[in-house]
Amino acid sequence: MARSGVRxxxxxxxxxxxxxxxxxxxxxxxxxxxxxxxxxxxxxxPLLIPEVNGDHLELLRHRTTTGVIVANPNCTATGLALGLAPLVDLLAPRSVYVATYQALSGAGLSGLASVATSDNVLPLIAGEEEKVERETARLLGHRRGGQLRPWPPPIVSHCARVGVRDGHLEAVTVVAGRRPRVEAIARAWKAFDPLHRLRLPTAPHPPVVLRSEPDRPQPRLDRWAGAPATARGMAAVVGRVRWNAPHLRFFVLTHNGVRGAAGGSVLNAEYFLARQGLVAEGGGDSRAG
Ligand SMILES: NC(=O)c1ccc[n+]([C@@H]2O[C@H](COP(=O)([O-])OP(=O)(O)OC[C@H]3O[C@@H](n4cnc5c(N)ncnc54)[C@H](OP(=O)(O)O)[C@@H]3O)[C@@H](O)[C@H]2O)c1
Structure with missing residues (x-):
């Protein structure tokens, strides 16, 4: 296939x-x-969200094949990691609890047909909680050379399927190790834009949109968040922030079929191509996107 010019x-x-x-x-x-x-x-x-752990591309240096494999995470872990990443240094979390309200489209075509969706909430998505916990720890993990140390704080999840077409909503509680002012927390989310210098078509700016209305984010209103137009559906939307130290509570919403799936893959490819020179040079040890 490589002979056909496909890369x-x-x-x-x-x-x-x-x-x-x-x-x-x-x-x-x-x-x-x-x-x-x-x-x-x-x-x-690399299990990659470029804004969260762009430096994990370095793991590719240890591959045994000519071509690379880059994976995007589980759609629910994607939203959680995007919501948490701007806060990690500021809050030094001791643990994270998350309860999810996941859209029907996350079950895929066959899964959807088997789900009793009307007037119902399904409190089981097989294997999902394990993926959310394991993959979020990997995404936020620290890389040193070719070794990856998962993020240490325990992540505890409940995952449920609800009668929504697209968009996974997650209720997050962080038990914080530090006590910054709530304004500093809002600033950390708003200032977060690690890819702002790279002109990647599907990268949203900002990648995390903070809403101040008391009843947001909502799947119907917020799942297509993301600017410019080529990045619609790629932003995570955070809202209902409540800070009663040591507990920070918020909701985060992402489009599971865009940022959590195909769009995430396309952004990973754009990022990989933009950073290919860096991957070839290698070395270093950083968290920077
Ligand atoms: N949906 C989400 O929100 C989401 C989010 C993140 C990750 N993912 C992952 O993304 C992948 C696709 O998810 P999905 O929701 O799109 O699943 P899906 O709706 O079940 O679609 C799977 C597709 O793969 C095709 N297929 C199955 N076996 C094949 C084979 N042997 N050769 C060629 N094509 C084959 C199917 O074609 P036929 O219909 O013709 O069988 C179907 O078009 C899965 O690995 C899933 O875990 C999904």
Whole structure:
């Protein structure tokens, strides 16, 4: 396939099916950007949200294939990591609790048909809580050379499916180790824009939108957040912020099918291409996006 001139492949096959095709394509020299979970925890595969852990691209230096595999995280972990990333240094969290209200489209085509969605909430999404906890810890983890140390604070989740078409809403409680003023917390979210110098078409500016209205974010109103127009659906929307130290409570919403899936893969590819020179040079040890 590399002979055809194709360099980049996007994979959205079901997990379980995707892994072996993706490995084969990378072996043949293609660069694979995947939504599937099969390779998410491989030591030499970056689980990537460019604004959160862009430096994890360095893990690619330890791959054994010519092509790369870069994975985007579970759609729920994506929103949680985007909401938390601007606060990590400021709050020094001791633990994080999250309860989710996840859209029907997150179940995929076959899953959707099997879900009793009307007048109902399903308190089980098989395997989701494990993914949210494990992948968020990896996303916020510290890289030193080729080694990744997961973020230490415990992350405790409850995941539920609700009768919403698109957009995962998450109720987050952070138990903070520090006590900044609430204005400093708002500033940290508003100032967060690690990709502002790279002109990536699908990167939203800012990546986290802070809403001050008492009843936001809402899936119907906020799932398409993200500017410029090429980045619609790529921003996380944070709101209902309550700070009663040591507990910070807020809601975060992301479009599971855009930022949490295909859009996340496209942004990863854009970021990879923009940073390819850096990956070739390598070295260093940083958290910077
Ligand atoms: N939906 C989300 O919010 C979301 C978010 C993050 C990540 N993901 C991940 O993204 C991937 C796709 O999710 P989805 O929701 O789009 O799933 P989906 O609705 O079930 O669609 C899966 C697609 O893969 C095709 N397919 C299945 N087996 C195949 C094979 N052997 N060869 C070629 N095509 C095959 C199916 O085609 P047929 O219909 O013809 O079988 C279908 O078009 C999954 O790995 C999922 O875990 C989804």
């Amino acid at each position: 980049i492949v996007f994979s959205a096959l079901p997990s379980g099916t995707a892994g072996k095709f993706e490995s084969e394509l990378a072996r043949r020299g293609l660069h694979v950007f995947t939504n599937a979970s099969d390779h998410r925890l491989d030591p030499s595969v």
